[in-house]
Amino acid sequence: MTLTPEEMLNLQLAAAGRLFLVAPPDQTEFPSVWLRSRSIASLRLLGTWELGFCTSSGLGTEHRGKPRILSMADQEAAPGEAGAQPAPAEAAPGEAGAQPAPAEAAPAEPVPAPPAPATEPAAEAEPAVEASPEPEPSPPAPAPVPEPAPAPPAAPAPKKKKSKEGCPGAPFNLTLDDVNDDSVTLTWDAPENVGPAGLDGYTVEYCKDGSTNWVRANNKPFLSTRYVIHNLTSGDKIHIRVMAVKDDAESEPAVLDLPVLVREILEHPKIRLPRHLRELYMRTVGETVNLVIPFRGKPKPQVTWTKDGQALDPKRVFIRNSDKDSIFFIRQTQRADSGKYEISVKILDELEDKATIHLQVIERPGPPENLKLLDVWGFNVALEWSAPKDTGNADLTGYTVQKADMKTKQWFTVLEHYNRTNCTVSDLIIGNSYTFRVFSENPCGLSEKAAVTKDVAHIKKSVTAYKSEKFNSRDFSEPPKFTQPLSDRTTTRGYSTQLVCCVRGFPKPKVIWMKNQMVIQENPKYLAIMNQGVCSLEIRKPGPFDGGIYTCKAVNPLGEASVNCKLDVKVPE
Numbered sequence: 001m002t003l004t005p006e007e008m009l010n011l012q013l014a015a016a017g018r019l020f021l022v023a024p025p026d027q028t029e030f031p032s033v034w035l036r037s038r039s040i041a042s043l044r045l046l047g048t049w050e051l052g053f054c055t056s057s058g059l060g061t062e063h064r065g066k067p068r069i070l071s072m073a074d075q076e077a078a079p080g081e082a083g084a085q086p087a088p089a090e091a092a093p094g095e096a097g098a099q100p101a102p103a104e105a106a107p108a109e110p111v112p113a114p115p116a117p118a119t120e121p122a123a124e125a126e127p128a129v130e131a132s133p134e135p136e137p138s139p140p141a142p143a144p145v146p147e148p149a150p151a152p153p154a155a156p157a158p159k160k161k162k163s164k165e166g167c168p169g170a171p172f173n174l175t176l177d178d179v180n181d182d183s184v185t186l187t188w189d190a191p192e193n194v195g196p197a198g199l200d201g202y203t204v205e206y207c208k209d210g211s212t213n214w215v216r217a218n219n220k221p222f223l224s225t226r227y228v229i230h231n232l233t234s235g236d237k238i239h240i241r242v243m244a245v246k247d248d249a250e251s252e253p254a255v256l257d258l259p260v261l262v263r264e265i266l267e268h269p270k271i272r273l274p275r276h277l278r279e280l281y282m283r284t285v286g287e288t289v290n291l292v293i294p295f296r297g298k299p300k301p302q303v304t305w306t307k308d309g310q311a312l313d314p315k316r317v318f319i320r321n322s323d324k325d326s327i328f329f330i331r332q333t334q335r336a337d338s339g340k341y342e343i344s345v346k347i348l349d350e351l352e353d354k355a356t357i358h359l360q361v362i363e364r365p366g367p368p369e370n371l372k373l374l375d376v377w378g379f380n381v382a383l384e385w386s387a388p389k390d391t392g393n394a395d396l397t398g399y400t401v402q403k404a405d406m407k408t409k410q411w412f413t414v415l416e417h418y419n420r421t422n423c424t425v426s427d428l429i430i431g432n433s434y435t436f437r438v439f440s441e442n443p444c445g446l447s448e449k450a451a452v453t454k455d456v457a458h459i460k461k462s463v464t465a466y467k468s469e470k471f472n473s474r475d476f477s478e479p480p481k482f483t484q485p486l487s488d489r490t491t492t493r494g495y496s497t498q499l500v501c502c503v504r505g506f507p508k509p510k511v512i513w514m515k516n517q518m519v520i521q522e523n524p525k526y527l528a529i530m531n532q533g534v535c536s537l538e539i540r541k542p543g544p545f546d547g548g549i550y551t552c553k554a555v556n557p558l559g560e561a562s563v564n565c566k567l568d569v570k571v572p573e
Contacts (some may be wrong), residue, residue, distance in 0.1 A: 005059045019086050098487045168244040169193035169253040177226070180299065181234040181264040187226045188254060191244050200245045204229065209237035209259045221245045269297035269345040271355040282394070284365040284444055289330040293343055293355070296324065301345040320330065333361045337394050364447055365440045366390035368399065368421075378501075379430065381457045385421040385438055394442040401425065405434040407562035408454060413495055417441070427487065429500055430534050433456045461532060479559030480505035483533070486552055486565030491542060493571050499537045501552050501563050509554035509561075516548045542569045 021571050044458075169191030178185035186204070194228060201221025205214040217229045232238070238260055241253035265552040272294045277302060283289055295301065303313050303321045305328070312319065316337060318329040330337055338361045346352040366388040372559040387396065398417035403425060404410060412424050428434060434457045436448040484502035491497040511530050513520045520537075527538040535552055547569040 008244060009160075013151070022455045028086065034437045091265045094169070097119075099176060155539070161454050167249045168195060168199055168246040168251045171225075171254040172243055174240075174242055174254040174256055176256065176260060179260060179265055181262065182230065184229045184232060184238070184240070184260055184262065185226070185243065186229070188242055190225060191251060194235040194244070197246070199223065199534050202227070202245045203245055203250065205243070205253075205281070206238045206240045206242070208428065209239060214241075219528075234262055234264075236262045238262065245284060262319050264299050266347075268298060268351050269301045269347050269353045271295045271296060271343060271345055271353050273357075275353045276402055277357050280358050281359055282360045282362060282377060282443065283333050283398035285333060285335060287333050289328065289333055289337075290361070292325050293328065294325040295353070297345060297347050297351070297353075301347050304344040304346070306342050306344075309342075334359050335363065337361050338393060342455035344531040360393065362394040362442065362444045363392045364444050365392040365394075365396060365442045367447045367449045367453040368438045368440050371436070371438055371453055371457040373436070373453045373457055374422075376457045376459070377413065377457060379426060379428045381425045381428060381434065381436070382422070383425065383436055383438070383453070385451055386421060388447065392442045392444055393441075394444065396440055396442050398441050399447065400439040400441060400446060402437050402450075403428075403434050404437075405429075406435065410496070412439070412497075413492070427498070428457070428490075429498065429536055430459050430461055430502075431531060433458045476506045478504075478506055480509035480561040482552075482554065482557055482561055485563040486550065486564045488568075490568045490570060492537075493543055493569050494541050496540045497542060499539070499550055499552070499565060499567070501535050502533050503535055503554045503561070504533050505554060505556050505561075507558075509556040512555065513537050514551040514553065539567070542567070544569050544571055 019099065027412075108522045139311075171188045171191050173187075173189040175187050176184065178557055188202075190199070199221075201223050202219055202225075203220075204227050205215040206217060207214045214428070218227070227242075231242070238258065240260060241255040243253045244251040274291075274293075277291065277293075295303075300323050303319075303326050305317070306320055307313075307317075316330060316334075318327075319329075320327040320329070326343060328341070328343075338359055341357045342354060342360060344352060344354050366389050368385040371383065371385040374384050376382075383401070385399075398419050399415070399421070400413060401415040401418060402411045402413050404412070416422055425436065435453055436457070437452040439445070439446045439450045481505055482501055483502045484500075486499055486501045489497060489499065511528070513526070513528050520528070525540050526538065529536045529538075535554075537545055537550065537552070547567050549564055549566055551562050551564050553560060
């Protein structure tokens, strides 16, 4: 807005002074008014005009921005000294009685002016203040209609700052998590007051100790409560602060109590070997080995693996190291992979920690060797053999001995987990022929093949009874009598077993088998045989229900006799 000559004449000013009007930023010329006043009477902002006063000792000079009073030492004025205060002027082209003077354009800040009280018209008007025509070619235009408050958007609006009530709360529990020679890791907790819309993020700043130049570490806000400041200089001491950001408003900063020295924190290397690897680690041929060995140390340790003091074969063993652990991997193990593996974690060639892993790769053993049939007597057979040459890269846990009747060709286990290399097999049936085989055993299982006896053991019949019959012509009639009783037996579920006894009598007695005092009828599970006084009852694949008291009863016209035994059937775990 500009002042019209009429509005300028309405200004009542003190005498003996000079009034200097500063033109708007878009004006190059402006009117000047000389007034007689010994002191400054008033200072008033009219529209976009600025009135600057000075004493008679000097002339006000043009300036930009807010109104400024010159020659402050000569001021004697008070706001009420003036005979009349100027009335508010709307706006008019700069056509005052003063002569035009060039003015340097300057942006004017929109400063609101309080309305001035109405004043009486000036008592006197000097001829010198009559308006002279503007040198501009265009005629003066009528005063424009005043625009609303947003008239001054030509000037850049200052950045709005949130009120204190709109700022988020400050983060808390700011903690130094890690430090090395070029970075610092921080953690903190989110502020309690974040508002319903939440936070835009956080801003991290730091400055060197003794300086006030804060450097922003992140380009834009982030939401994580953990941050790593990179590209720091080793040996510097820095102060760090974190602020919460919401709608361009920043909270009060959370500051670390003490400056942080940027340097690597030395931590002795330490290997945390898992408990199951502290003893012998045993695997089967063909299995995969995948071990994770955690460790710690700062700066990052150098990790080295060896096998039996030699470097690892990269074609067999794969190693992958990180800052916190080392991974040991073998895709398919072989017996050659067995050995002592040592891991070394070293820092600065001075600090070192070591750990050892004993890996043993095993497989099934070979069969025993030199199996011999040493002797046969009565119902017994003596066997002997030697240990296998190949134990499967593991200690043997025992042997398994089996027998087979040449008639049925079925194998039955006689001994399991037997530790010696010789044994006696008993309770064989008279008149039958047997062959034997032996398996070796280690933690991986039984050998794939067995050692088999070359000779066959024949359990011969007794000859003494026949000789006595030939030479004794008297009556041999006698009631039944058992010459060999039944023996208690223990067997395993699923493995067939036999109960054997011997009876004599004349006439030939009838043999009856009973279980728990109940006669065993025809049942495919039981096979009863009597051959020349030898009575046998075969129980095929017994179960827990087949255990109990078994009785063999012999009856002829002269009497009867019976023998008992107990059968236990074990269930393997």
